[in-house]
Amino acid sequence: MNKIVTQIADVITSLGTVIFVLLMTVIAMIFVGHGLYYQVFIKVMSPWQSEIASWVLSFGVETTVLVITCNVKYFGSRQLPVFFALCSGFIVLFFINAFDLSQPGLDIAVRWFMGLLVSGVNYVYSELFVKKFNDMQFTTNLLSEIEMLKQQNSEYNRERSSTEAELTKAKQDVERLVDYVAELEAFKKKEMDKVTCKFCKTVFPTVFHLNSHMRNCDLNPRKGEKLSVFEAVA
Numbered sequence: 061m062n063k064i065v066t067q068i069a070d071v072i073t074s075l076g077t078v079i080f081v082l083l084m085t086v087i088a089m090i091f092v093g094h095g096l097y098y099q100v101f102i103k104v105m106s107p108w109q110s111e112i113a114s115w116v117l118s119f120g121v122e123t124t125v126l127v128i129t130c131n132v133k134y135f136g137s138r139q140l141p142v143f144f145a146l147c148s149g150f151i152v153l154f155f156i157n158a159f160d161l162s163q164p165g166l167d168i169a170v171r172w173f174m175g176l177l178v179s180g181v182n183y184v185y186s187e188l189f190v191k192k193f194n195d196m197q198f199t200t201n202l203l204s205e206i207e208m209l210k211q212q213n214s215e216y217n218r219e220r221s222s223t224e225a226e227l228t229k230a231k232q233d234v235e236r237l238v239d240y241v242a243e244l245e246a247f248k249k250k251e252m253d254k255v256t257c258k259f260c261k262t263v264f265p266t267v268f269h270l271n272s273h274m275r276n277c278d279l280n281p282r283k284g285e286k287l288s289v290f291e292a293v294a
């Protein structure tokens with residue numbers, strides 16, 4: 061139920077409805093205008109000429125009003141829509157003889173009320189159309205902005221995942237490097253042990269230097285004795 065009400069509200073407040081109602085007013089005004097212009101033209105033209113001229117003029121004037129109302133945002137001032145709203149009112153007033161003061165007061169009041177109503181409706185629609193159009197433009201801009209942000213976000217996400225992948229790879233490389241360094245340290249220690257005197261802990265450039273030293277090392281409890289083959293390599 062709420063959905064239907066919302067849909068109806070959407071239709072009523074849409075730009076399409078504003079244009080539709082505006083068109084209805086314009087169509088009605090074409091007939092009113094034709095009636096008025098015919099009364100004037102018939103005095104100076106033949107009936108067929110008056111007929112054609114008043115239809116064409118009425119159509120032309122109302123189309124102009126419609127175009128100006130729909131493009132009022134291009135005009136700096138608000139004077140033009142006001143002028144055309146007043147003209148529409150006067151067309152009605154003249155057509156329905158609102159200035160004939162010999163009529164009863166109530167008739168004159170009704171006629172003036174109609175004239176003012178048409179003027180008001182014309183003016184309100186020029187305002188409404190511009191505001192609705194701006195709203196639509198704003199919504200369109202907003203939607204394209206959202207689309208752009210979505211794109212930027214997906215690009216950012218892509219960049220982030222590629223950076224994360226690079227980071228993981230770098231981390232693995234570092235771990236591998238640390239392992240290599242540890243292996244290298246262990247190897248270096250092993251090699252150093254091979255040329256270090258086990259008594260005084262002095263390091264020698266070669267195993268031969270070490271062997272000749274160990275025999276005479278001051279800390280060797282068996283100093284001067286010849287080392288066995290196994291002790292020499294140990």
Ligand SMILES: [Zn+2]
Binds near residue numbers: 257260261273274
């Ligand atoms: Zn030594």
